[in-house]
Amino acid sequence: MITYLKQGKSDADVAEADAKVRATVEDILEAITKRGDDAVKELALKFDGYAPDDFRLSEAEIVGAMAQVADDDIDDIKFAQAQVRNFAEKQKECLQDLEVETLPGVILGHKNVPVNAVGCYVPGGKYPMVASAHMSVVTAKVAGVKRIMASAPPQDGKPHPAIVAAMHMAGADEILVLGGIQAVGAMALGTETIVGVDMLVGPGNMFVAEAKRQLFGRVGIDLFAGPTETLIIADTSVDGEICAVDLLGQAEHGPTSPAALLTTSRKLAEDTMVEVERQLGILPTADIAREAWNEYGSVIVCDTVDEMVEEADRLAYEHVQVMTENPDYFADNMSNYGALFLGARTNVSFGDKVIGTNHTLPTKRAARYTGGLWVGKFMKTCTYQKVLTDEASALVGGYCSRLCAIEGFAGHGEQANIRARRYGGSNVEPYGVVPKS
Numbered sequence: 001m002i003t004y005l006k007q008g009k010s011d012a013d014v015a016e017a018d019a020k021v022r023a024t025v026e027d028i029l030e031a032i033t034k035r036g037d038d039a040v041k042e043l044a045l046k047f048d049g050y051a052p053d054d055f056r057l058s059e060a061e062i063v064g065a066m067a068q069v070a071d072d073d074i075d076d077i078k079f080a081q082a083q084v085r086n087f088a089e090k091q092k093e094c095l096q097d098l099e100v101e102t103l104p105g106v107i108l109g110h111k112n113v114p115v116n117a118v119g120c121y122v123p124g125g126k127y128p129m130v131a132s133a134h135m136s137v138v139t140a141k142v143a144g145v146k147r148i149m150a151s152a153p154p155q156d157g158k159p160h161p162a163i164v165a166a167m168h169m170a171g172a173d174e175i176l177v178l179g180g181i182q183a184v185g186a187m188a189l190g191t192e193t194i195v196g197v198d199m200l201v202g203p204g205n206m207f208v209a210e211a212k213r214q215l216f217g218r219v220g221i222d223l224f225a226g227p228t229e230t231l232i233i234a235d236t237s238v239d240g241e242i243c244a245v246d247l248l249g250q251a252e253h254g255p256t257s258p259a260a261l262l263t264t265s266r267k268l269a270e271d272t273m274v275e276v277e278r279q280l281g282i283l284p285t286a287d288i289a290r291e292a293w294n295e296y297g298s299v300i301v302c303d304t305v306d307e308m309v310e311e312a313d314r315l316a317y318e319h320v321q322v323m324t325e326n327p328d329y330f331a332d333n334m335s336n337y338g339a340l341f342l343g344a345r346t347n348v349s350f351g352d353k354v355i356g357t358n359h360t361l362p363t364k365r366a367a368r369y370t371g372g373l374w375v376g377k378f379m380k381t382c383t384y385q386k387v388l389t390d391e392a393s394a395l396v397g398g399y400c401s402r403l404c405a406i407e408g409f410a411g412h413g414e415q416a417n418i419r420a421r422r423y424g425g426s427n428v429e430p431y432g433v434v435p436k437s
Contacts, residue, residue: 001302001307002300002301002307003301004298005270005300006298008258008297008298009295021207022210024181024207025207025210025214028185029214029215032189033189036190036192037194039182040055040178040185040186040191040194043182044182047179048157049157050153050154050157050177056175057159057164057175061159065160069165073165077165077166080353080354081134083356084138084356085141085142087356087357088138088139088143089142089375091375091376092143095112095381097110097112103395105387105388105391105393106387107385107387108384108385109383110381110382110384111382111384112380112381113379113380113381114378115143115145115199115220116146116198117146117148117195117196118136118197118198118378119151119187120136120148120150120151120167120202121151121184121187121200121201121204121208122151122163122166123153123202123208124153124154124160124179125153125205126254127253128152128160128163130166131166131353132202132359132360133163133167133170135202136201136202136373137167137171137172138171139374139375140171141171143375147174148174149172149197150170151178151183152177152179153178153180153183154179158177159177180204181207183208184204184215198219199220199221199222200212200219200222201222201373201377201378202360203226203228203361205226205227205254205256209224209227222360223360223361223370223373224362224366225318225361225362225372226363227253227256228250228254228318228363229338230250230251230317230318230321231261231262231312231315231319231337232246232247232259232321233308233322234261234323236268237323237324237325239268240268240271240272240274243268243272243275246347246348247272248289249347251288251292251293251296252283252289252292253292254292255288255291256296258297258298258317259297259298260297260298260299260300261299262300262302262311262312262315263302264304265301269301273299276293280293305324305329309330312330312334312336313334313336314336315365316336316337316367316368317337317363319348319351319361322341322343323344327343328342336365337367338371338372339351339357339361357372358374360373361373390424394419394423394424394426396416397419397434398416398420398434400412401417401428401433402434402436404416417431
C-alpha cells in the first residue's frame with residue numbers, strides 16, 4: 001500500500017498556475033516576434049533593470065568580467081568543465097557513423113551531424129548558475145556545434161563575472177547579458193541585432209521552460225527542463241538528517257520546486273519531516289525552500305521495495321537520489337527518471353555542479369520519454385542511401401512499384417518504374433506496375 005503522509009499541490013492547482021504562465025509567455029513571445037529589439041529592451045528593463053545598447057558582450061567586456069573572478073574560482077570552474085568535457089567526449093565516442101550493404105549493390109548509412117547554431121540559456125535570477133554554462137556550452141562544443149550563443153541575466157544591473165568567465169572558458173562564440181523569456185525568445189526568433197539559432201538548450205524557471213515549449217517547432221529544444229524536481233528514495237540504511245539535507249538542497253531552487261521522499265520506513269518518513277522543520281530554521285535560503293516544501297513537498301510510505309519502484313516510475317522525477325541498502329536494484333528496475341544518484345556517498349548537487357554528468361534534465365514527467373541533455377542532443381542522426389548497380393536499382397524498383405500501387409501513389413510508383421525500365425529493361429508502361437518476374 002502507498003500512503004502519502006504529506007502531499008503537494010493538486011494537479012488541478014498546478015494546471016491553473018501553468019495556464020497563467022502560458023498566457024504570459026504567449027504575450028511576450030508575440031511582442032518579440034512583432035517588435036524585435038525594441039520589445040527585448042523593454043522587457044529587459046522591466047524584469048532586470050538592464051537595457052544596454054547592445055546585449056552582446058565585447059571581447060574587452062569579457063576580459064574585464066573575467067578579471068573580477070578570483071584565481072581559485074577560475075581553477076574550480078576549470079576542474080568542473082574538465083569533468084563535463086571528459087564525460088561528453090566519452091559519450092560522443094558511443095555515437096558511431098554507419099554504412100552497410102544491405103543487399104548486393106544497396107548501401108545504407110547514417111551520419112551524426114552537429115546542429116549548426118545553438119542558444120544556451122544560463123539561469124541567473126536568484127542564483128547565478130555558473131554550472132549551466134558547463135553543461136550546455138561545453139557539451140555543444142564537444143558535439144561540434146559551429147556557433148554557440150550563451151545568455152544569462154544580469155546580476156545587480158551588470159554581467160555576473162563568474163557566469164561570463166564560465167561561458168567564455170566553455171567556448172561560447174557570443175555572450176548575451178539577457179535573461180528570462182526575452183533571452184530565449186530573442187535567441188530563437190532573432191531580432192535586428194541578434195541572429196537566431198537552430199536550437200535552444202538549458203534549464204530555467206517556469207517561464208523559461210514554458211517559452212521553450214512554445215518555441216519548439218520554430219526551433220529545436222533539448223527537453224522540458226524546469227522547475228527542478230528531486231525524489232529521495234531511502235530506507236533505514238540512512239537517517240532523517242541526510243534525507244532532509246538532500247530534499248531542501250533542491251527545494252531551495254525556487255518556490256515551485258517539488259521535493260519528495262519515498263520510503264518503506266514510516267519512522268524515517270516522520271523523522272525526515274521533523275528534521276526538515278529543524279533545518280528550515282537555520283537554512284540561509286529557507287524563505288524559498290520553505291515555500292517549495294510547504295506547497296510542493298511530498299512524503300510517501302510504501303510497504304515494499306517494488307511499490308517504491310512503481311511509484312517512482314509513476315512520478316518520473318528529474319533527479320532521483322537512491323539511498324538504500326541496494327541502490328543498484330533501482331537502477332536495474334526503474335525506467336522513468338532524469339538521472340539517478342546511487343548511494344548516500346553521492347547526491348544531486350554533485351551532478352548539478354561538478355562530477356561530469358549533465359544537470360539539464362527532464363521535468364514534469366518528461367522522463368517517461370526522454371533522458372537529459374548530453375552530447376547526442378546536439379547531433380542529428382541523418383540517413384543516406386546509395387544504389388551502385390543496375391541490377392540492384394531494378395530489383396528494388398520492382399518491389400517499390402508494386403508497394404506504391406497498393407497505396408495508390410502513381411507518381412511514387414513511376415519513380416520506381418523509370419528505373420526498372422532504364423536499369424532493368426522492364427517494359428512496364430508509364431504509371432503502370434512492374435510485374436513480378
